[in-house]
Amino acid sequence: MDRLSAYAKRPVAFLLRYVRRRPLSHAAILAAVIGAVACSVSSQYGVKFLVDVLSGNAADGAIWLAFALLVSLIAADNLLWRLAGWITSHAFVGVTGDLRSELFRHLTGHAPNYFSQRLAGTLTGRITATSNAAFAVENLFIWNVLPPCLATLCAIGFLAVVSVPMAAALTAIAALVMLLLFKLAARGTPLHHGFANRAAKVEGELADVIGNMPLVRTFGAIHREHSRFDRTVGRELTARRRSLQYLERVRLLHAVLTIVLTVAVLAWAIVLWQRGQASAGDVVLVCTLGFTVLHATRDLAVALVDVTQHMARLAEAIGTLLQEHELREHPAAVPLAWRSERMPHAAFDNVAFSYPGGRRVFENFTLDITAGRRTGLVGPSGSGKSTALALLQRFHDLERGRILIDGQDIAHITQESLRRAISFVPQDISLLHRSILENIRYGRPEASDVEVRAAAEAARCDFIEALPSGYSTIVGDRGTRLSGGQRQRIAIARALLKDSPIVLLDEATSSLDTEAEEMIRQALDRLMQGRTVIAIAHRLSTLRGFDRIVFLEHGRVLQDGPPDDLMRRRGPYRAMVESEVARLRQAA
Numbered sequence: 001m002d003r004l005s006a007y008a009k010r011p012v013a014f015l016l017r018y019v020r021r022r023p024l025s026h027a028a029i030l031a032a033v034i035g036a037v038a039c040s041v042s043s044q045y046g047v048k049f050l051v052d053v054l055s056g057n058a059a060d061g062a063i064w065l066a067f068a069l070l071v072s073l074i075a076a077d078n079l080l081w082r083l084a085g086w087i088t089s090h091a092f093v094g095v096t097g098d099l100r101s102e103l104f105r106h107l108t109g110h111a112p113n114y115f116s117q118r119l120a121g122t123l124t125g126r127i128t129a130t131s132n133a134a135f136a137v138e139n140l141f142i143w144n145v146l147p148p149c150l151a152t153l154c155a156i157g158f159l160a161v162v163s164v165p166m167a168a169a170l171t172a173i174a175a176l177v178m179l180l181l182f183k184l185a186a187r188g189t190p191l192h193h194g195f196a197n198r199a200a201k202v203e204g205e206l207a208d209v210i211g212n213m214p215l216v217r218t219f220g221a222i223h224r225e226h227s228r229f230d231r232t233v234g235r236e237l238t239a240r241r242r243s244l245q246y247l248e249r250v251r252l253l254h255a256v257l258t259i260v261l262t263v264a265v266l267a268w269a270i271v272l273w274q275r276g277q278a279s280a281g282d283v284v285l286v287c288t289l290g291f292t293v294l295h296a297t298r299d300l301a302v303a304l305v306d307v308t309q310h311m312a313r314l315a316e317a318i319g320t321l322l323q324e325h326e327l328r329e330h331p332a333a334v335p336l337a338w339r340s341e342r343m344p345h346a347a348f349d350n351v352a353f354s355y356p357g358g359r360r361v362f363e364n365f366t367l368d369i370t371a372g373r374r375t376g377l378v379g380p381s382g383s384g385k386s387t388a389l390a391l392l393q394r395f396h397d398l399e400r401g402r403i404l405i406d407g408q409d410i411a412h413i414t415q416e417s418l419r420r421a422i423s424f425v426p427q428d429i430s431l432l433h434r435s436i437l438e439n440i441r442y443g444r445p446e447a448s449d450v451e452v453r454a455a456a457e458a459a460r461c462d463f464i465e466a467l468p469s470g471y472s473t474i475v476g477d478r479g480t481r482l483s484g485g486q487r488q489r490i491a492i493a494r495a496l497l498k499d500s501p502i503v504l505l506d507e508a509t510s511s512l513d514t515e516a517e518e519m520i521r522q523a524l525d526r527l528m529q530g531r532t533v534i535a536i537a538h539r540l541s542t543l544r545g546f547d548r549i550v551f552l553e554h555g556r557v558l559q560d561g562p563p564d565d566l567m568r569r570r571g572p573y574r575a576m577v578e579s580e581v582a583r584l585r586q587a588a
């Protein structure tokens, strides 16, 4: 799916990729539109034919034949448009579905770093913007760009019947007018890009503030946010006005050209008629076809500018969304192999790592994680504990060294099998805005209701039955309708259901009441049983139950051993525990 990134800078090719997926329906639309335009322009020739027949004392048969021809052309013209409209409602709508689905797949393939650097609202807004822009461009092309182009060609063909020099002159003028408009439309592209960029920023800011409403309220920042939003919208309005005013200037230029050319064509036709070189029907034909050509170029001018605006939005959106995935599957990646009767062993082997643009977090970091044991990572803030857990899950690639699970380099195993082997319970629990049942089942989608309930019971989620709709209760955005302790137990139940042999835990620092803490301790105890556990543990009660403690500072191991041993020795671990005990005593 990563090959989608090849289209990041090629918006037209990106659009054609989806058009090619539905070749038959797009070809049928094209054929219907070509037919409709041909009938529409031919009907003007039909009018000339009828006028000539009527003014030439022709027989009744010839008059009714001219009438039938004209009526058939008008009917075909209208019906073919409707046929094209009907097919577009299937094909163009289908394209917006295919496109969003692939963009979503690509977006979800990005590493966590990609998301941490961007506002979620900007990203989701860009998926919608891309789909809307693709729909608009397809519609504009079929209804507003193609018909005037075809109408111009057909009209010039018919004009040649009356006067070849007039047809030649109109061809040259139409070509010049179109070229001029194309050039002017292209010159306005940076303005349209600027507007697209500003519009995406507004969406991103909106989503960011709405997603953080509790924070905004707590800091009494509602008015501040109102003013900030007004400023962001103000910048978008300015960019939008500039873009639209540019379009209006282009349209004005075209309007002036149209007036001048219409006068010239009409006068030319009348002179031809005065000299007896054209019939009355020819004058009617020249008038209607001349108008067709001039109106077509005007419609084209308007449409082209709209197309450039939508293409600018599309280009801006795919430029961000279709960036290459930072973490790619190794070409020879194989699934992680481990024997279920034996817990896996993990190892950091001479690892060097820094965040992009950040300072070095690890340099020659080596650590063996004992299979089936509980290893606690402790150390001051910024020492690299969370980064170590992230690297083990391959959220980032290493600069140097290897991370091994049962001797297999995680850079060479499939990401899916790695994720299956690891359960991660983060500090900041994420829940989807779905029911409790669905949230727990996220750990193993095929689990039965009975299995989900068993996992919830094991994780001491006794509170679920007391909720208004029990397991069907919707948890609210990111689980806001549950307490912190309840969210943690749901996350533990989810991890229990996933039943991975490796458990990574970033214990929450926020303090809970004793009862909730005891329940979480019991739930965690069940989760950790018989698995290889690496945990960033903050509570002394959790640390005491560990087989081994690794004390990190500046990405280096300062102490390593069973907690009781470390407590017997003077060192950073004992100092940390003593200061924590003193803090707890003071608080009590």
Ligand SMILES: Nc1ncnc2c1ncn2[C@@H]1O[C@H](COP(=O)(O)OP(=O)(O)OP(=O)(O)O)[C@@H](O)[C@H]1O
Pocket: 113, 116, 355, 356, 358, 361, 379, 380, 381, 382, 383, 384, 385, 386, 387, 388
């Ligand atoms: N996404 C990121 N981009 C850039 N730098 C980062 C990122 N995440 C962490 N860092 C930096 O990497 C270093 C290690 O951070 P890490 O979060 O691993 O520490 P930690 O020991 O888990 O700290 P804490 O106990 O406060 O969570 C810090 O200097 C931090 O500023």
